[in-house]
Amino acid sequence: MNSLFRTLGNGLRHFNRWMAILSAFLIFAATLVLVYEVVTRYFLRITNDWVIELCIFLLIAATFLSAGYTQAERGHVGIEVLDEVMSPRWNRIRYLLGDFLSLIVVAFIAHNAWVFTFNAYDQGWRTGSTWAPALWIPYFFMAFGLTTLALQMVLQIVEGIFKPAVVVEHHHQLIGA
Numbered sequence: 001m002n003s004l005f006r007t008l009g010n011g012l013r014h015f016n017r018w019m020a021i022l023s024a025f026l027i028f029a030a031t032l033v034l035v036y037e038v039v040t041r042y043f044l045r046i047t048n049d050w051v052i053e054l055c056i057f058l059l060i061a062a063t064f065l066s067a068g069y070t071q072a073e074r075g076h077v078g079i080e081v082l083d084e085v086m087s088p089r090w091n092r093i094r095y096l097l098g099d100f101l102s103l104i105v106v107a108f109i110a111h112n113a114w115v116f117t118f119n120a121y122d123q124g125w126r127t128g129s130t131w132a133p134a135l136w137i138p139y140f141f142m143a144f145g146l147t148t149l150a151l152q153m154v155l156q157i158v159e160g161i162f163k164p165a166v167v168v169e170h171h172h173q174l175i176g177a
Helices: 003-042 051-065 067-072 080-085 088-123 136-162
Strands: none
Touching (some): 003 051, 003 136, 051 067, 051 136, 067 136, 088 136
16 A cells, blocks of 8 residues: 555544544533533522533534544444454455445435535524524534544555455453453
8 A cells, every 4th residue: 555545544543543532521521511410400409401402412422523433443343253253364355345335324324414414504403492502513523423434444445455464453352351
């Protein structure tokens, strides 16, 4: 593979790592907001109608921004027993096929998420609550996250084709061990 593709691939992996870190902070922020809501509602008797929607927006952003990193780490649900019983060559083919089919689905959904984002922004779509935040915000994070996921899949497909000797490594965690 040429150096430009290698540089772009490294840049995408670095970017996805930063998105995972940002996602962790967003989850932490959602936790703080929920703690604030519990304290103010139950101890101070103050209602906060914006808390749940804000937490939903934060968790949507965290989920979709971290999708590319999760794919890079092969952290999505997989059938690990096949790794053990199949040869490295067939595992490589299986991963390429899975990545390619997943890319088709993710690219389709990402395209539609971008359409929703632009429609929500253009038409001023808002939630039905009294706070009524703009709906383009969560749609944007969905579209952006799915786009980075699709780019990560493209990177893995190209690397899988041009680096046939590379065996995909997994990060196994033993439960109860």
